[in-house]
Amino acid sequence: MSALITSDLSMQHALANGFQLPPLALYVHIPWCIRKCPYCDFNSHTATPELPEQAYVEAVLADLDLDLLHVHGRQLTSIFFGGGTPSLFSASALQALLAGIEQRIAFSANIEITLEANPGTFEQEKFAAYRALGINRLSIGIQSFQDSKLEALGRVHSGAEAIAAVSMARQAGFTNFNLDLMHGLPDQSPAQALADLQTAIDLAPSHLSWYQLTMEPNTVFWSKPPVLPEDDVLWDIQEAGQKLLAQHGFVQYEVSAYARAGAAAQHNLNYWSFGDFIGIGAGAHGKVSDPQGRIQRTWKTRQPSDYLDPDKAFLAGSNVLTPADLPFEFLMNALRLTQGVALQQFSQRTGLSTEVLQSGLALAEQRGLLSVEPERLAASAQGQLFLNDLLQIFLTAEH
Known part of the structure; x- marks a missing residue:
């Protein structure tokens, strides 16, 4: 049987099982940073003075033009400018980007x-x-409020600057903002980790991303690893931190994401729900679907010089992606x-029919790893x- 016929049959099967085009979001990568952090494995590059x-705005919009075939009449539910450090770009550059995007794809009302x-x-x-543009x-990438920890992480800001940044965000008109915070830092004690978390909570963000530092391949920390807390210390930090967040009204809705009521990140929810x-x-x-149920992953040229x-x-x-x-x-x-x-x-x-999951569901439930809910797919606490x-x-x- 030819690959084309197999593909056609797969599409027919997908439509028969109720496939629907999911919501559509847009991710815009701006790859420059003031300095590359030793733990970072993202596609980021040290910025030049100018x-x-x-040129980058023009390239990104030309890139989007080639991807318009994936829109299929949908509106954008969210846009995420990630990096790198997108805030290195001027407001005028981001204005040109947003205007160009909206000319090409309609924005949803919310x-x-x-x-x-x-x-x-x-x-x-x-x-x-930025706020006036509709952002x-x-x-905000805080990581820690303690200067010694920030220095160990290779960050270019101080704890005082992190606190000031939140104040500036509020004065600029932002009521919805996330603070990105790490724990399990080099030589970090539970008391230090919880002090960081309490400082973040006291700043009253609508959302907190709180996660453990990990050693990733192709980073400085991977080749020259620092001394990190022992596993039992990491467990104590995680357990105490989750209790502290819950006490202050932050609901954990994802592995490392905590939000006040109504403030879950819509862009990330779209990722996690296979949008x-x-x-x-x-x-x-990217991850894109067509009306016939074909789903594919895409990736763009990494080096900024090649991209430009x-x-x-x-x-x-x-x-x-195959069935x-x-x-x-x-x-x-x-x-x-x-x-x-x-x-x-x-x-x-x-x-796909949910029947393809049945053997896995039964085994996962038997091991206590999956909640026993006939109409939902959800991991148990374990x-x-x-x-x-x-x-x-x-x-x-x-398989």
Whole structure:
């Protein structure tokens, strides 16, 4: 049987199982930072004294033009400017980007537009201008409020600058903002970790991303690892921190995401519920579907110099997901959500019958890793702690 016929049959099967085009988001990658942090494995590059803003804006919009075939009449539900440090870009550059995007794809009435920023790049006038552009959410990379820890992490801001940045964000008109905070830092005690967390809580953000520092390949910390807390210390920090967050009204809705009522990040919820997102910019990744149920991952050229080279393609590669890929691809996202997702969403987002999950569901429930809810897919409390073990069941059960 030819590959074309097999693909056609898969699409027919997907539509028969209730496949629906999911919501559509946009990720825009701006790859420059003041300095590369030793723990960072993102596609980020040390900024030159003058950034090629105009050339990059033109390239990103040209990149988007080639991806418009993936829109299929949908509006954008969210935009996320990530990096790197997007707040290194001027308000005029971001204005040109947003205007160009909206000319090409309609915005939903309640679109969420997030900009990542670091405290060292905060300027009151610039951030008020960002807010005036329609950017309605900030994600501020704090990591720690303790200067010794910030120095160990290679950060370019101080604890005082981090606190000032939050004040500037409020003065600029931002009421919805996330603070990004790490724990398990080099030689960090539980008391130090909880002091950081309490400081963040006292600043009254609408959202907190609170997660453990990990050693990632291709980073300075991977080749020259610092001394990190022992596992029992990390466990104490995690347990005490979650209690502290809950006491102050932050609901954990994902592995490392905590939000006040109504403030969950819509862009990230779309990722975790297997929604679609177009990725533009150097090294950006995307996941897109077509009305027939074909789903593919895309990734763009990583090096900014190559991305800006008119003789080189924006698209570095793509991969169409097979029916065998889809259960694991869906679950590794959906099971990160503490409440999981409705079981029927599996068929709506993958085009597969829920029958393909049954053997894995039975085994996961038997091991206490999955909540026993007939109409939902959700990890149990134990499953959230051992998410990799839970996912491994579905990686092997159907093959």
